[in-house]
Amino acid sequence: MSGYDIVIKNGLVMDPSQGIKEVMDVAVLDGVIADLRRGINASGSRRVIDASGAIVTPGLIDLHVHCCYGIAYLAVNPDLACLAKGSTTVLDAGSTGELNFMGFRRYVIGNVKTRVYALLNIESQGMIEFSRPNQRWAGLIAGRDDMFINVDGTVDLIRRNRDVVLGIKWAHHGIEGVKLAREAADRAGCLLMVENHLQPETLKYLRKGDVVTHLYHGLRIEQHDGLLDEKGRVQPEFFEAVRRGVILDVGHGAASFRWSVAEKGLEQGVKPDTISTDLHSGSYEGPVYDLPTTMSKFLYLGLSLEEVVRAVTAKPAEVLGRENFIGTLRPGACGDIAVLRLEEGSFPLADAAGERRVCKRKLSVIKVIKDGEIVLTSPY
Ligand SMILES: [Zn+2]
Structure with a gap:
């Protein structure tokens, strides 16, 4: 053995896919995880990283971002906003539809280092109108009927791009749009992600493996639009959805995460399955910033570090149906690794309404490795 490309030594390895939480070494060779155990012999390796005191996880997976950079106003550059913050894989949540996805694929997905999967918006033009300068958000969220939808075109595009397009997204539209999204997902045989609006009606269209995002938004509670009713009780349809295997996703964003809603939901047993950012041009400079900051908010809310890491990896x-490939440090998986620091102190973090909680612990990223290549390194 002439050594590995990279060996990360002495970090606290947290890999929920294998139930691992202990100090171990990880070796990467030829772009994949080559070994994971204590005391790996690093002699002859090209790069040895001492991660003493840090947390080593699989490369993070952000299940809700908008990254059709240069195609729509709402998008962020995935290499800067996601990969450099630990997310080696992201899911673009419906920024484009069947009419403009190919531009996204050709000019962004094919040219960035971040591994980008996409959901196709059921609206054919995607979200091209969002986050234009000076645009007001009010009135744009849920219930619109002025949509252009072509189910045949949507299904056809998915069939031709199955390596990248993993599902359908419903956002901001009326219930007619949910019905057409359900039909398209069934015909294409893919997952459906819906925003947590027009509840509890919307949930009825979700099946095992489908995703409801913006779990803890606090909009229009008096109309039972999301998780809670006006008395702060979780609407019973959410428990039914969990029982049939619907995935609950955070999708923080600029309007979709309220501390008070998350606290009431968690008190009543509604935990997120996946923690995602909804990073877009309106959330990137706050209140979201990045995935480690969003993860830190859930440490404050009482999830364990293992639960938080599971919700962004395994x-x-x-x-995404990629569990042998990403989100794990099993030998043979992609050589995607995040090295994180967990700082203790006093960190006031705001929700989407600007309400702050003083968090005692905050995660940040120190090093990112994607397909065996070090893409971010910072001193710690
Ligand atoms: Zn979004």
């Missing part, structure tokens, strides 16, 4: 990999 679980989203399973939702």
Whole structure:
């Protein structure tokens, strides 16, 4: 053995896909995880990283971002906003539809280092109108009927892009749009992600493996639009959805995460399956910033570090049907690794309404490795 490309030594390895939480070494060779155990012999290896005191996880997976950069106003550059913050894989949640996805694929997905999967918006033009300068959000969220939908075109595009397009997204539209999204997902044989609006009606269209995002938004509670009713009780349809295997996703964004809603939901047993950012041009400079910051909010809310890491590694990999490939440090998986620091102190973090909670612990990223290549390194 002439050594590995990279060996990360002495970090606290947290890999929920294998139930691992202990100090171990990880070796990468030829772009894949080559070994994972204590005391790996690093002699002859090209790069040895001492991760003492840090947390080593599989590369993070952000299940809700908008990254059709240069195609729509709402998008962020995935290499800067996601990969450099630990997310080696992201799911673009319906930024484009059947009419403009090919531009996204050709000019962004094919040219960035981040591994990008996509959901196709059921609206054919995707979300091209969002986050234009000076645009007001009010009135744009849920219930619109002025949509252009072509189910045949949507299904056809998915069939031709199955390596990248993993499902359908319903966002901001009326219930007619949910019905057409259900039909398209059934015909294409793919997952459906819906925003947590027009509840509890919308949930009825979701099946095992489908995703409801913006779990803890606090909009229009008096109309029972999301998780809670006006008395702060979880609407019973959410428990039914969990029982049939619907995935609950955070999708923080600029309007979709409220501390008070998350606290009431968690008190009543509604935990997120996946923690995602909904990073877009309106959330990138706050209140979201990045995935480690969103993860930190759930540490504050009482999830264990293992639960938080699972919600950004093993679980989203399973939702995407890629659990042997990403979100795990099993030998043979992609050489995607995040090295994180967990700082203790006093960190005021805001929700989408600007309400702050003082968090005692905050995660940040120190190193990112994608397909065996070090793409971010910072001193710690
Ligand atoms: Zn979104």
